[in-house]
Amino acid sequence: MSTDTRVAIITGGSRGIGRQSAERLAADGFAVVINYAGNEVQAAEAVAAITDKGGQAIAVRGDVAELDDMTAVFDAAESTFGGVDVVVHAGGTMYLSPLAELDLDRLDRMHRTNIRGTFVVDQQAAKRVRSGGAIINFSTSVLGLAIPGYSAYAATKGAVEAMTLILARELRGRDITVNAVAPGPTATALFFDGKDEETIARMAAQPPLERLGTPDDIAEVISFLAGPSRWVNGQVLRANGGII
DSSP, X not given: OOTTXXXXXXXXXXXHHHHHHHHHHHHTTOEEEEEESSOHHHHHHHHHHHHTTTOOEEEEEOOTTOXXXXXXXXXXXXXXXXXXXXXXXOOOOOOOOOGGGOOHHHHHXXXXXXXXXXXXXXXXXXXXXXXXXXXXXXXXTHHHHOOTTOHHHHHXXXXXXXXXXXXXXXXXXXXXXXXXXXXOSBXXXXXXXXXXXXXXXXXXXXXXXXXXXXXXXXXXHHHHHHTTOTTOOSOEEOOSTTOO
């Protein structure tokens, strides 16, 4: 492969926003490493969707909250493609419940995946992303909307935003941007899970554009932050169609 080829790691890259982001970056010319948690079939399909169009991609299984697993993912990127330029941390989990009723085991699972997972991935990224690269985390527009039922999930994403803004400043002098994308309601399996049609319709009507976002909408933002946006750094970009 060309020494000019840029390399991207996408956690949670086998489905939803992660997969669409992987396909978009591959179309932009990146060699792509798709990290997935458990669904090998979906990960293989994501790789095939890229390679069938002439792109370069591999899939590597791993838990984002496990240091050894993420070390192996970054090792695979370096050994296969020569380095790491962009890290898109799209892996995450969500459980919805009023604060008073949330099972604490579910709280712990979200903390482990969303907070510890972001810390572990960003720690590897901070050590390994090459000059001129980008680290992109995922938050949520729910932080600003304060929707009942999202307290625990939003709390984990508040931690993600804090890590993002501080890491951007800790990487001073490295020419590496660190930003977070905060989607609004987006038509993914994670969004639809546990919601009735009335709830989905109400949330789709919230933006002035009067629709749900799509994984394509968010992948466009990822492409921007991974490529031409060298002056956007230490920011949370709320990609939500104009919800206030």
